[in-house]
Amino acid sequence: MRPGRRDGGDSGIALRSPLLDEFRANKARKWELRDIFGYIVEFSGDQHGSRFIQQKLESATSEEKQVVFDEIVPNNSLQLIQDVFGNYVIQKLFEHGTQVQKTVLANTMEGHILALSLQMYGCRVVQKAVEYILPDQQGAFVRELEIHVLRCVKDANGNHVIQKLIERVAPDRLAFVNTFRGNVFDLSTHPYGCRVLQRCFEHLPEEHTRPLLDELHRYTINLMQDQFGNYVIQFVLEHGQPQDQALVISKLRGQMLQMARHKFASNVCEKALVTADAVSRSILIDEIITPKQDGVSPIVTMMKDQFANYVLQRALTVSEGEQQELLISKVRPQLASMRRYSSAYSKHLISSTYSTLVK
Template sequence: MPSPSFPSPHRLRFGRRYPIPELIPSNQSPILEEFRWNKARKWDLKNIFGYINEFSGDQHGSRFIQQKLETASPEERQTVFDEVMAGDPLALVQDVFGNYVIQKMIEYGTSLQRSILTTVMEGNIFRLSLQMYGCRVIQKAIEHISLEQQSLIVAELEPRILECVRDSNGNHVVQRLIEKVPSDRLSFVASFQGNVYDLSRHPYGCRVLQRCLEHLPEEQTRTLVDELHQNAVDLMKDQFGNYVIQFLVEHGQARDRALIVSNLQGKLLPMSRHKFASNVCEKALICADPQTRRALIDEMLAIAPETITPIMTMMQDQFANYVLQRALLVAEGDQREELFNTVRQQLVNTRRVSAVVSKHVVSSKLYSFFQVLPLTSFPS
């Protein structure tokens, strides 16, 4: 005998007026249930007092609280704060939706409320920094708390700072500390010494090092930069290390830029043909002083004993052609004229030899420099 069919409890409760969504958890309060499906009612923050923690853990409830906290009165914010503290604030910090409520409380709360929320996290800073949602709350706290509490976060992370740097979540916390905390409080930077090569080649470590170079004074970064120089050529060829070297070329001191670029002189062609080092070559052409830039471009214009010139090699290479394009943009004076004429003649020669090579091997972007040889002139 078939089992009797009972109407959905949602249909019984709401009738035809409301849609029947996914099943509502049995432990969900009636007020949250109504909030989710009664869109006709005008809801205020005070309507959900007593249910703040439950709403914070719900996708729609969390968004509602976030929006209301921005314009709430001090008394309303205090009520929200009191309810969160009476529950399990550490759980909300790590919750997919709850973390956003905690962030808003930190952003719009009083200094005392921020201090108390941060105190709740103390002793768990490292664990939270490695947690997907907790790391966002830690970052928000760093932006708003006192210098004393910022220093406590630094002290708690320092013993395991390298683990934090290498973590997909933790590295963002370290970057935020470098950006927001006075450099004299960032004692953990000393832990990077002797690890610069490895950190530069790490997908997250390379970001942290760039923030160090960007925000810290030379007395803290000099030893780090010196380590970069020791391995500059290897790092240019690394998928992550090349970004650190590029940053140093663009934002570093003139002496460091000159030292980095000197590693390219005499070997611009092979470095231009490397997938990652070619990025450094482009940056060097942009940032080098005029005399050094001229010397680099002269390497491209060198007369090769073999039939294939450096220019032709670069035109046909999937990476070096971008370096050549950059040279065309930054060259000056008589050298610019010589470079343009040389490339133009190579394009003409290439088209004469093989239309297929012209169209598919030589980068089409090069033709944009020369209206006399539009890409559309080549046969399909």
Template sequence: QNVLKDPRMMNPQFGYDYLPGSGLQDPSSNRDLLTASQKDLHSMLAGHDEASLGFRANDLAYDPRRMHHPAPSLSPEYRKAALLQLHQQQQQQHGFYSPNGGSMDSLGSPSAMDYAGNGLRASEMNHADARATAAARAIHAAAEKKLRLQSQQILMQQQQLMLMRQQQQQQLQQQHQHQHQHQHQQQQHQHAQQPHSHGHKQTRTRSKNNNNNHNQHSQVSSPKHHHVSQHKNGGDHAKSGADSDHNNGGPGVSSRGHQGDDVKDNENDPGHGLRSPLLEEFRSNKSNKKYELKDIAGSVVEFSGDQHGSRFIQQKLETATEEEKAMVFDEILPHALQLMTDVFGNYVIQKFFEHGAQEHKSVLAKQMDGHVLSLALQMYGCRVVQKGLEHVLSDQQAVLVKELEGHVLKCVKDQNGNHVIQKAIECVPAEHIQFIMNAFTGQVYTLATHPYGCRVIQRMFEHCVDTKTPLMDELHRYIPNLVQDQYGNYVIQHILERGNPTEKSLVVSKVMGQVLQLSKHKFASNVVEKCVAYGSPSDRQKLIEEVITTKPDGTSPLVLMMKDQFANYVVQKMLDVVDGEQRDILVAKIKPHLQSLKKYTYGKHLITKVEKLMALQEPRSALDGFIASPALSIRTLTPTPNSPIVANASATPA
């Protein structure tokens, strides 16, 4: 990776200077290297024969530290020294070596006259000279070729690196654009809601490893379920505006930004286009005029598709006269289906279901004929369908839900459609939704372990009392698995809270014998708490006895539970619901371990609860001791025989 970032890191032993950004050498900066190469070549030639010369030449070619570009021409001095060494070697071998040597000619070679006395021919010396020069040039040619190949490789690597960086930058830009669009549409969606609508208080969470949130201890039948938000105006706000499809059930009215950005004109959609002067004046309201519904006559549809205009119409419809409602209704009716799927317009339709005349509700329900399924699966349309099921008459309820037959499971598993199925179970008479019960048969476990299906199953057990028995029997087979499932545990909690005594006892019986193991489980601990809180007194007593009884191996389930990040909540719940002797036993067994509990972050709540109970026990014990001592009371106060103190003293303490 360093090589890709900087070609100079290819070999830290290189002595080359590089041109910026090219990875190529600057030949003009290699004069020192030339001298080093000459010295290496000189030492190589000295004292070696031709075979050895070839071997060292190969070594030189493979050593990048001895490379040079371009190949140098040998200087006369260099050639003179090399040939002199070679000549002296040959003289020693033949026995006629002269240490003084002879003079050099103008070309740097020994003259034929100097060598004639020793019997060495000038042709032999010329041959040796040529051989040395050729070897040097071959070495530098090989080095130059290798350097050229390495330079090409470096250039290719640099090009690949630049391409990779460009691709990464493009990906980052695309991600940034998507995030910006997502945040913008979320803000758009939030501003469309009325201040009083939506939002539910979350219940306490549990800490896992002091950082991770534990499963919420919430009323599972209420909208507090932390996986799906049931909203006041219907639908699911967990999905951003970017995911909405305004074409479900007809072309949608434009969802304008909260900053009032203009949109392109669309002749087929009355909500598109530039804002009219009336809407612009209303939004700015520089004159502080108090607008009424009659002031926007002719522009109701445009106002319905605007964030501020929609809110204005909603507020006015709550107190509008029949004439004003009729005026608004007549304008929105031709575009009702479009407004049902609009981010702002859907709230106007919902207000008509709430505050309109029964005739208005009936006509709006007929507008949904043939489009109920597509509306139920759409982010904003599902809220309109829910509101319609709440306010239309039973015969129209039956017509609306009939369109969902054959698509029940699809709706249940959809983040928008599941709310429509829940509302149908809550509002529509049982004889009209039997097809929903039939679709659940054989699917109870699958739905109970689904993030949306678990809520639908809860609504079914809550409202379909007469038809739930077969489904309840199917559910009982899976209780051991459901109590430990992240979604299924909510279904079991719901049965413990709202089921009949037989159903509750059946669940408690599945928990008995494994209270410690289930209490230490992140999800099952919720179920154990509900068993303690909603079980019968006899079932509760059995659960507590299982906890406070020491096992044959000497371990105490209560001590282990107190120090567990999840099980300690079960112990707290036991202290909340029990009283009398059982609570005193629990406190007595916990008290010796209070000091060690301080080491655990999740133990502070249990310590606080136990200390409060201990503080309550002390005054009660003192009072009991005083009342249980009649002799002391009589000696001190000398009451009359009919006094209340004497009567209390003779009574058995509570």
């Protein structure tokens, strides 16, 4: 970097070149990429300079892109990949570079994939690279992370890289998925692990996901009640194979009232009512309608509960025919007495779906 004035920044005291000073001060001038050749690395690490390079790379000539590339790769690529502003320039090189440039740029990352995946800005570049590099190089990235995959899954940055690999890399290269076996409950109840599992179910073929799903089904009721696990169960209900959806719904039978009153499981109850086939939905709603052996009406209990009331509203909207008429007839007498309750959710109920459906 050429000598210039001192400027404070995140990395402490840095020298800023006169050219970058002029660029930041003179917005009226029509700047072109060639005006900053020789200063690409410095500009990439500056908020305004980085944005300028990003914009120009989208329409740059092959020759201009090569100059930018040569100033960055290989000596400065790792530095910029991990930089708050520089990482965006590297991402643009993956988007707009030639395949040879993408390969060479990714080569400079090899041997550092784990460290980059765990780094706030590096993880974004690794994800972008995975989208644009060739399959063999994707495989090289995977191999660097394989023995560290659970660490990455549970990392705030690394989990995004693992998700991207699952989305973009051929399943036969993703042997690390076997590491998830025996860890399904642990991953499902983790804030990042639950996302990774959902990506597996979304993108991988049956032979990869079946062992994970079979393991998941052993913990269905527990996962419904977990702040993260409930999302995994909802995903299976919404996107899973019919046999997996049916298995989840079968676990709900006999548990609807208890689960509907739970902060997290109530979301699963709603999803089940929406996604179930007509027969299964009818069985679940019958459970809501039918009084318990002690004579207590589930409907009354649900109307007064801060979570279950949403499940009841959902049942009202998805039920059909005679069953819906019966449900409405059970709800209607309770509305008048509900008006005597002063709690916020009771007031909400009266002005919500109930009032719309129950004339």
